[in-house]
Amino acid sequence: MPYQVVRDGIVLFLGLVLAISLHEFGHAAAAVWLGDPTPRRGQSVLGGRVSDLGALLGVRRGIEDRYTLNPLAHADPIGTVVLPLMGLFLMPSAMLFGWGRPVPFDPYAARARVSRQRMIVLVSLAGPAMNVAQFLAYSVLLVLLLASGLHTSHVELVAASVRWVQLLVGLNLILAAFNLLPVPPLDGGHILVQYLKRTNPQAATWLTQYGLLVLVFALMVLPALLSPVAAFSRMWTDWMALLAGVDPTKLPG
Numbered sequence: 001m002p003y004q005v006v007r008d009g010i011v012l013f014l015g016l017v018l019a020i021s022l023h024e025f026g027h028a029a030a031a032v033w034l035g036d037p038t039p040r041r042g043q044s045v046l047g048g049r050v051s052d053l054g055a056l057l058g059v060r061r062g063i064e065d066r067y068t069l070n071p072l073a074h075a076d077p078i079g080t081v082v083l084p085l086m087g088l089f090l091m092p093s094a095m096l097f098g099w100g101r102p103v104p105f106d107p108y109a110a111r112a113r114v115s116r117q118r119m120i121v122l123v124s125l126a127g128p129a130m131n132v133a134q135f136l137a138y139s140v141l142l143v144l145l146l147a148s149g150l151h152t153s154h155v156e157l158v159a160a161s162v163r164w165v166q167l168l169v170g171l172n173l174i175l176a177a178f179n180l181l182p183v184p185p186l187d188g189g190h191i192l193v194q195y196l197k198r199t200n201p202q203a204a205t206w207l208t209q210y211g212l213l214v215l216v217f218a219l220m221v222l223p224a225l226l227s228p229v230a231a232f233s234r235m236w237t238d239w240m241a242l243l244a245g246v247d248p249t250k251l252p253g
Helices: 003-033 052-056 077-089 115-149 156-179 187-197 201-220 222-243
Strands: none
Touching: 003 077, 003 115, 003 156, 115 156, 115 187, 115 222, 156 222, 187 201, 201 222
């Protein structure tokens, strides 16, 4: 396997782990912000409450605490490690995606003015919102790198950093779009179910029961479903290049 493929694969894998961790942290943070202490379970250790900063950094974190930026708290052995690594190194032409462990939360524990349905929608949206935030952050970083001329560096790793940021821009956009697909157990599916409960309860019940089967089918045609997103990502990086005053055709391939 070529060195560049291995190098890019490692960067993409680490970027995916970070993207998934921040996605799940978004769910936890939204639930906590809305008044539910469930994601912070295990935060009290030896009778002493861990500070907010300590919790975010995973310091003295209880095993069930999900209100943390520690990737180990959010990683799913299959969805975060095994399948992404298989996709990167055994099927490099396949579309990369993954998932983390679902964040537990109690929709009945929301603050008084937040309904159960609204809390579920807000917590569900928080995960993809974190991926969109990373997409925008990497886009800004890409503009800065291109404007500084790093893509023309004769040092291979320096020039490759521009390509890595390009990849992470697309990765986070695709993860946001994937999670917003209207099929449970994806975030978009949870949002759709809450809407259907008011307009078509029977459809909501059916989608809750059989959503996983629908998702399995959707995974088989996932590249086709997300191809417009991938195309938009390529257009977006070209726009970022133009914003930095760089000819998009000069971007690393």
